Ligand SMILES: Nc1ncnc2c1ncn2[C@@H]1O[C@H](COP(=O)(O)OP(=O)(O)OP(=O)(O)O)[C@@H](O)[C@H]1O
C-alpha cells in the first residue's frame with residue numbers, strides 16, 4: 001500500500017479534516033464520542049454516553065434499543081435538530097454543526113413523530129420540500145415516489161385528510177424528495193399496515209441496492225434481522241453491541257424450545273419463559289436442558305402443540321444483550337478512537 005493510500009485509509013476511519021478523504025474511504029456517517037445531557041427540572045439527564053459508530057457507504061445499518069435508549073436523540077443530533085453536548089458527527093466528512101447545510105442536504109430523515117403542514121396537499125408538500133433543498137422540476141421523481149409509496153391517488157388530498165399510516169408514507173416521500181445519499185428512518189413502520197411495510201421495504205431495499213446508505217431504527221426485530229447488514233444496540237445511551245447481523249446471531253448461545261399451550265407454566269419454567277399469548281419460548285443451553293424442560297412440562301401435565309426447537313433469532317440476541325447475558329463483544333476496532 002502506498003503511503004498516500006494509508007493516509008486516506010487512516011483519515012477515512014476516523015474523520016480527519018475535510019478534503020483529505022475520497023469517496024469510498026470515508027464513512028457515510030461518523031458518530032465520534034457523542035454525548036448528550038439534557039437539562040431537566042430534576043437535574044441533568046445523560047441520554048447519550050460516548051457513542052462511537054461509523055456507518056459505511058452503502059450499508060443498511062440498524063440502530064436498535066429499548067424505549068428511551070437514545071436512538072431518536074442520536075438521529076436528532078445527526079439531523080442537526082439537537083446539539084451534542086460532547087463529540088461530533090460527520091456526514092460524508094461534513095460536520096453537522098460546522099457545515100449544517102452541506103451535511104443536511106446529504107440526509108433524508110423520516111422522523112419518528114408525525115409532523116406535517118395541515119395547509120398543504122400531498123403534492124404541494126413534496127414540491128415545497130423539493131424547493132427547500134433547491135431541487136427544481138422534480139415532478140417526475142415526485143410521481144415515482146408517490147407510486148412507490150402507494151400514494152398516487154392521494155396526491156391532491158390535504159394532509160389533514162390522510163390516515164396516520166398515509167401521513168407516515170408522505171413523511172417517507174418528503175425525506176426522499178431530494179434523492180439523498182443517506183436515508184435515515186426512525187421507526188418508519190410504527191403503526192403502518194402490512195402492505196405498506198412490504199411496499200416500503202421493497203422500495204428502500206431498491207434504493208440501498210442503487211447505493212443509498214440506510215440507517216434504520218425499529219422495534220420490529222424481524223425487520224432488522226431481514227434488512228440490516230450490521231446492527232448497533234443502544235442501552236441507556238451507550239453502545240452495548242455492534243457487529244454484523246450474522247455475527248450477532250452467532251453470539252446467542254443454545255437453542256429455543258418453542259410451543260403453543262393454553263395451560264399455565266409450572267413455576268420452575270415460568271420465570272425463564274418468553275410468553276406471547278399462547279406462544280411460549282424457553283431458552284435452553286443444550287440438549288440436556290431441553291429434555292429437562294420437556295420433563296418438567298410432562299410432570300406438570302402441560303399439553304403442548306406445534307413444538308419446535310429453533311436457533312435463537314435477533315429478538316433472543318437483543319434480550320440477551322439487554323440483560324447483560326450475551327457473549328457478544330463490541331469489536332475494539334469500532335470502539336477505539
Ligand atoms: N428534550 C428532552 N429533554 C429531556 N429529556 C429528553 C429529551 N428528549 C429525550 N429525552 C430523554 O432522553 C432519553 C432518550 O430518548 P430518545 O427519544 O432518544 O429514546 P429512543 O431510543 O428514541 O426511544 P423510543 O424507542 O421510545 O423512540 C429518554 O429518557 C428521554 O426521556
Ligand SMILES: [Mg+2]
Pocket residue numbers: 071072073112186
Ligand atoms: Mg425514538
